[in-house]
Amino acid sequence: LTGLRALWRPLLGTTSAWFLYDVVSYGVGQYTSSIFTSSTREGTLWYLLLIVVLTMPGYMLTLCMGRFGRKTYQLVGFL
Numbered sequence: 001l002t003g004l005r006a007l008w009r010p011l012l013g014t015t016s017a018w019f020l021y022d023v024v025s026y027g028v029g030q031y032t033s034s035i036f037t038s039s040t041r042e043g044t045l046w047y048l049l050l051i052v053v054l055t056m057p058g059y060m061l062t063l064c065m066g067r068f069g070r071k072t073y074q075l076v077g078f079l
Contacts, residue, residue: 013074017074061073061076
């Protein structure tokens with residue numbers, strides 16, 4: 001119990017970041033068909049490709065996290 005007292009701030013920050021990510025990620029994922037309407041299979045595949053391409057910068061920046069540091073990376077992610 002005393003160990004949790006020292007970790008409450010980082011734990012709160014981590015859980016808040018994950019919660020916000022999950023809300024946005026699952027929300028967009030569930031309503032993708034409503035946001036990007038397409039009548040053909042090819043159009044749907046193009047929209048899925050667009051979503052994947054939009055997530056790539058975040059994945060690529062994680063490779064550079066050692067250079068920038070975790071705190072800086074988190075701060076930039078919230079901006």
